[in-house]
Amino acid sequence: MARIRLDRIRHAYTPELAARGSFALRGVDHTFDDGGAYALLGPSGCGKTTLLNIMSGLVTPSEGRVLFDDADVTHRSTEARNIAQVFQFPVIYDTMTVAENLAFPLRNRGVSAAEIKRHVPEMLERLGLVAEANRKARGLTADQKQKISLGRGLIRSDVSAILFDEPLTVIDPHMKWILRSQLKELHREFRTTMIYVTHDQTEALTFAEKVMVMYDGEVVQIGTPEELFERPRHTFVGYFIGSPGMNVLPCRIEGDEADLGAGRIRLPSPPASRPQGKLELGIRPEFVRVVPSGSPGAVPVTIDKVEDIGSERIVRARIGGEKLAAVVAEDAALPADAAVLFEPGALNLYADSWLVGGRT
Numbered sequence: 001m002a003r004i005r006l007d008r009i010r011h012a013y014t015p016e017l018a019a020r021g022s023f024a025l026r027g028v029d030h031t032f033d034d035g036g037a038y039a040l041l042g043p044s045g046c047g048k049t050t051l052l053n054i055m056s057g058l059v060t061p062s063e064g065r066v067l068f069d070d071a072d073v074t075h076r077s078t079e080a081r082n083i084a085q086v087f088q089f090p091v092i093y094d095t096m097t098v099a100e101n102l103a104f105p106l107r108n109r110g111v112s113a114a115e116i117k118r119h120v121p122e123m124l125e126r127l128g129l130v131a132e133a134n135r136k137a138r139g140l141t142a143d144q145k146q147k148i149s150l151g152r153g154l155i156r157s158d159v160s161a162i163l164f165d166e167p168l169t170v171i172d173p174h175m176k177w178i179l180r181s182q183l184k185e186l187h188r189e190f191r192t193t194m195i196y197v198t199h200d201q202t203e204a205l206t207f208a209e210k211v212m213v214m215y216d217g218e219v220v221q222i223g224t225p226e227e228l229f230e231r232p233r234h235t236f237v238g239y240f241i242g243s244p245g246m247n248v249l250p251c252r253i254e255g256d257e258a259d260l261g262a263g264r265i266r267l268p269s270p271p272a273s274r275p276q277g278k279l280e281l282g283i284r285p286e287f288v289r290v291v292p293s294g295s296p297g298a299v300p301v302t303i304d305k306v307e308d309i310g311s312e313r314i315v316r317a318r319i320g321g322e323k324l325a326a327v328v329a330e331d332a333a334l335p336a337d338a339a340v341l342f343e344p345g346a347l348n349l350y351a352d353s354w355l356v357g358g359r360t
């Protein structure tokens, strides 16, 4: 296993794109700790696969270095880096049995027959594939095949890291959560460094200890699921994580208040110096309370619709000209003339999309 360091990585796919300043990655500097479980989360085209391929050696970055522990591997092949990969579509040998598929990477590395005989049954047991050991891989379901792809990485004691690129795309929805929790268990047991690319926040937040949120070629925040939810450092994180995403409302700062146009909100910790740029107030729908108009400190809203999502309801409203969502209890009474109060501790102030005081 290895600690993976990305040292000031930038990447443009062609010299022409670089000359135009069109970079798929615009500066990534990060260390993945040995044995960690990470997710790279972001929308299509933000650079997740490019970053993963730079780690695996499929792409050489235009600028910067990749270090495994202290060794510079920037120009080493995937094979020389000892990386295992799990792709969207399982890569296994259909004509081999499940046991032979697991033995294959060991045989390739010259592991003795006795060792193989010991390790393969252990891995079959851990993957829950004992009953399928002697079946040809061809007839298996997609989730079973994906488990074999994973097992082929886990079985190698020399593996530096396992990289996953949207591994649950072809898995049936009802099997997805089973595989996700199994993967988490296997990570706990083996502590192999795992880096998991996805555009699905549920997958990222349930699998990873640390999630890196990417946007437009940059890592905009790295944090635990709680940190990303409670203190999004960039408005994109607030919008992308959570359902519905964070409300982002244009504002002006007047002393210790934020002026939303439709009303003023007192800030619990006003910025020390006057923030510059486009200012916005962020508040998650879970921390917006719908109250009768005229309640002290409340800002009037117009309710457009109410969506029932089972145990709760989502109120879709407008505050001045801006859209606002609030999550309310299923049995909460909604006043005809409504206003909103914001939980003070959940307010975040953004200047040019970055949390004020949040960018390092």
Ligand SMILES: Nc1ncnc2c1ncn2[C@@H]1O[C@H](COP(=O)(O)OP(=O)(O)OP(=O)(O)O)[C@@H](O)[C@H]1O
Pocket: 013, 024, 042, 043, 044, 045, 046, 047, 048, 049, 050, 051, 199
């Ligand atoms: N081989 C390539 N040549 C030129 N541009 C590329 C190439 N591969 C990716 N890109 C561009 O680089 C940017 C990042 O792409 P990348 O595939 O890394 O994003 P992603 O976040 O993994 O998206 P997706 O989830 O759709 O795969 C995009 O603008 C994409 O069009």
